[in-house]
Every structure is written in C-alpha cells, then in structure tokens.
Amino acid sequence: MDTRRQRFEAQALPHLDAAYNLARWLARSPADAEDIVQEAMLRAYRAFDGFRGGDARPWLLAIVRNCWRSAGADTKRRNHVALPEEGGVALTSDEPDPEARAAQASEGRRLDGLIALLPNEFREVLILREMEDMSYREIAEVTGAPIGTVMSRLARGRAMLRERWLQEVPHELR
Amino acid sequence: MSCVETLRTQAYLDGELDGTAASEAERHIETCLECQQLCADVAHLSDALRRDASRHRAPDVLRARIVARLDAEDSRHVVPFARRSFWFGAASGTGISAIAASVAVMLLLPPSAATLAQAITDDHTSALASGHLIQIASSNHHVVKPWFAGRVDVSPPATDFAAQGFPLAGGRVDEIAGARAAVVVYRHGRHVIDLFVWPDHGSMLPGNATRHGYHVLFWKSGDLDFAAVSDTERSELEKFVGLVRSQPE
Numbered sequence: 001m002d003t004r005r006q007r008f009e010a011q012a013l014p015h016l017d018a019a020y021n022l023a024r025w026l027a028r029s030p031a032d033a034e035d036i037v038q039e040a041m042l043r044a045y046r047a048f049d050g051f052r053g054g055d056a057r058p059w060l061l062a063i064v065r066n067c068w069r070s071a072g073a074d075t076k077r078r079n080h081v082a083l084p085e086e087g088g089v090a091l092t093s094d095e096p097d098p099e100a101r102a103a104q105a106s107e108g109r110r111l112d113g114l115i116a117l118l119p120n121e122f123r124e125v126l127i128l129r130e131m132e133d134m135s136y137r138e139i140a141e142v143t144g145a146p147i148g149t150v151m152s153r154l155a156r157g158r159a160m161l162r163e164r165w166l167q168e169v170p171h172e173l174r
Numbered sequence: 175m176s177c178v179e180t181l182r183t184q185a186y187l188d189g190e191l192d193g194t195a196a197s198e199a200e201r202h203i204e205t206c207l208e209c210q211q212l213c214a215d216v217a218h219l220s221d222a223l224r225r226d227a228s229r230h231r232a233p234d235v236l237r238a239r240i241v242a243r244l245d246a247e248d249s250r251h252v253v254p255f256a257r258r259s260f261w262f263g264a265a266s267g268t269g270i271s272a273i274a275a276s277v278a279v280m281l282l283l284p285p286s287a288a289t290l291a292q293a294i295t296d297d298h299t300s301a302l303a304s305g306h307l308i309q310i311a312s313s314n315h316h317v318v319k320p321w322f323a324g325r326v327d328v329s330p331p332a333t334d335f336a337a338q339g340f341p342l343a344g345g346r347v348d349e350i351a352g353a354r355a356a357v358v359v360y361r362h363g364r365h366v367i368d369l370f371v372w373p374d375h376g377s378m379l380p381g382n383a384t385r386h387g388y389h390v391l392f393w394k395s396g397d398l399d400f401a402a403v404s405d406t407e408r409s410e411l412e413k414f415v416g417l418v419r420s421q422p423e
Contacts, residue, residue: 017230021229038239038240136185
C-alpha cells in the first residue's frame with residue numbers, strides 16, 4: 001500500500017456516504033448511483049495527485065456530479081429520481097416511540113417524494129445545503145455555478161419544495 | 175415576495191454572514207415582516223429535511239467494490255498482465271464475488287514485492303516534489319538520531335558519510351507498507367538518497383529494483399528492514415549501502 005493510497009483513504013474515502021447520497025439523489029436508480037460513485041471514486045483516485053489539500057469533500061462531489069452528467073449524456077434525462085424505498089439505506093434518527101417512528105417514516109417518504117420531483121438544479125443545491133451542510137462556496141465548487149446562482153437556486157428550491165409540502169400536509173402535522 | 179433583501183436574509187440563515195453584514199441583516203429582519211416569515215419558513219423546512227428526508231448511506235457492497243477497484247488500480251502498474259486482468263475481472267464483479275475479491279486482495283497482497291518497491295519510490299519522489307523531503311535538517315547525527323526517538327519505533331543509523339561523498343542532510347517520518355518508517359536523507363552530488371528503516375515483521379523483502387530511473391535496494395539487518403532509494407547511479411547507491419551496512423548498529 002503506498003502513501004498515495006493511504007492519503008486517499010484518509011482524505012477522500014470518508015466522504016463516500018456524501019458521494020453516494022448525492023449520486024442517489026441525482027441518479028434514476030440505486031444501481032445507477034452505485035455505478036456513478038464507483039466510477040467517480042476511481043477517477044478521483046487517478047486524479048488525486050492533482051488534489052492540493054484542504055477538504056476533499058467538495059472536490060470529490062464535483063467529480064460525482066460530473067460522472068452523473070456524463071452517465072446521463074447518452075440517455076434522455078428524466079427530471080426526477082427513484083424514491084428511497086426502492087433500495088439503499090436511509091439514515092434517519094432512531095426515534096424510540098414506534099408510533100412516532102411510523103409517522104416520521106411516512107413523513108420522510110412524503111418529503112423524499114417531493115424532493116425527488118424538484119428539477120435537478122434545485123434538488124442538488126438543497127441536498128448539499130441541508131443534508132451535507134455545505135457552504136455556498138462549497139456548493140458552487142460542486143455544481144460549477146457562481147455563488148449568486150447558488151443563492152437564487154437555493155431560494156427558489158426552498159420556495160418550491162415548501163409550497164408543495166404545504167399543499168399536501170395535513171393540518172395536524174404542521 | 176417583494177422584499178429585495180431576501181437573499182441576504184437567506185445568507186444570514188445559512189450562516190454565510192458574519193460581523194457587520196450579519197448585524198445589518200438582523201436589523202433588517204427586525205423590521206421586515208416578509209423576511210421574518212422567510213426565517214420561519216426556512217427553519218421549518220430545514221428541520222424537516224434534516225430530520226425526515228433520507229440521507230443515503232453507501233451500501234457495504236459498494237464500499238467493497240470500490241476498495242477492490244482501488245487495489246486493481248494500484249497493482250495495474252506493477253504486476254504482470256495476466257494477474258492484472260485477473261484483478262480487473264474480479265473487481266468488475268458484483269455482490270459476493272466483489273467482497274470475496276476485495277478480501278482476497280487484502281490477504282494476498284500484504285505489501286508484495288512490487289507494491290513495496292513502488293511505495294518506496296513513490297514516497298521518495300513525492301517527498302522530492304512536495305518539498306517535504308526533510309523534517310529535521312541537520313548533518314549532525316547527534317541531532318538526527320534522537321529526533322526519531324518517539325516518532326518511530328526504530329532507531330535508525332544516521333551516520334554522516336560526508337567524507338565518503340554522502341553527507342547526511344536530515345530525516346523525516348513516513349508511512350511505508352502500513353508501518354511508520356524512519357527516513358534518513360543523504361545527498362550525493364546533485365542526487366538525494368533516502369534511507370528507509372522500519373521494524374522487520376518477518377515479511378519477505380523484494381529483490382532490488384529499478385523503477386522510472388530510481389534504484390531501490392533492500393536488505394535486512396538485525397530486527398530492521400532497510401531500503402535505499404535514489405536516482406543516482408546504481409553503483410554509487412551500492413557503495414552507499416555498503417557504507418551503511420559497515421556501521422555497527
């Protein structure tokens with residue numbers, strides 16, 4: 001095992017979950033997401049000598065996004081993604097009360113469905129901001145969009161998601 | 175929405191503002207009903223997304239596939255073609271076979287001869303390129319030798335061979351084959367020689383190798399493993415190794 005491999009394992013591999021989560025929210029199926037992440041990791045490893053320190057996460061997620069784009073280039077893109085119950089492991093909090101857990105699970109599924117229906121450019125900034133807790137600068141690095149565009153997409157994405165969410169949500173849950 | 179400050183308010187909520195900009199945003203929010211509503215909405219949505227929406231974790235089988243691909247990538251440059259194609263074939267499988275392949279790679283390739291020589295040369299060249307060649311710069315072995323104590327599990331010989339044309343330049347610590355190695359740095363004319371020293375764990379050492387113009391010589395002495403690497407002439411490197419080996423430990 002050489003030091004390059006060890007650096008890669010220390011700096012890039014810990015972001016595998018983040019990479020998979022983004023791919024999963026962009027790709028059409030869990031299988032596609034896995035292929036995209038595997039390809040992205042290999043590309044990242046080959047390009048790792050060009051990575052100059054700092055946080056590898058935005059760098060890696062930008063590669064994931066590029067792989068997703070090139071994977072989609074030869075097929076007609078649909079503007080939605082597979083819903084989570086089709087596979088994969090969801091990380092949700094472990095709510096002790098079974099009833100509350102069931103309610104939370106159903107609320108989660110509903111929210112997942114609404115996020116999946118957002119256009120890609122709004123969905124990705126929301127995922128990066130709210131799930132990966134990334135700064136505007138990092139989101140700009142991943143998506144290749146200027147920070148101003150990131151800000152307006154985030155505002156628009158939030159407004160769209162909120163509007164759809166409130167349309168469906170029963171009043172007692174609000 | 176009619177307020178022109180909503181993007182600034184959003185930036186404030188996302189923690190993008192500090193100091194004066196944050197105070198200005200706060201003052202505005204205090205007086206703007208629309209931005210107050212925005213704050214409540216964004217917080218509500220953000221809570222729901224973080225609590226209820228799915229954050230997907232990479233499946234273990236994917237992790238195993240990736241490790242297998244990285245192993246295949248590592249051995250691609252250093253193993254004969256027949257074995258490379260085997261690893262590529264194994265790595266391109268899915269499910270159980272992929273897990274099996276990654277386990278097999280870990281079992282069969284505890285730093286093999288080729289990967290160890292590769293690791294040593296890679297470390298040497300990347301240290302040269304990155305400017306991190308030397309962590310302790312001294313030609314005095316009373317300075318260099320104690321510097322390693324506490325940093326590595328070995329006490330490497332660090333004799334200055336300036337009189338023989340191999341002046342001691344310093345040392346650094348690096349990871350080689352999963353172990354911390356002491357690296358004693360020498361100069362020879364315009365060339366740099368790295369002397370790697372790490373604890374012997376009874377593993378086989380590879381034969382001497384030349385990779386991309388770098389010579390690597392291996393030997394064992396006592397309970398230590400040694401490797402010397404440089405792009406100087408092979409005969410010069412052998413002379414250097416002879417000097418090191420002639421020293422009492």
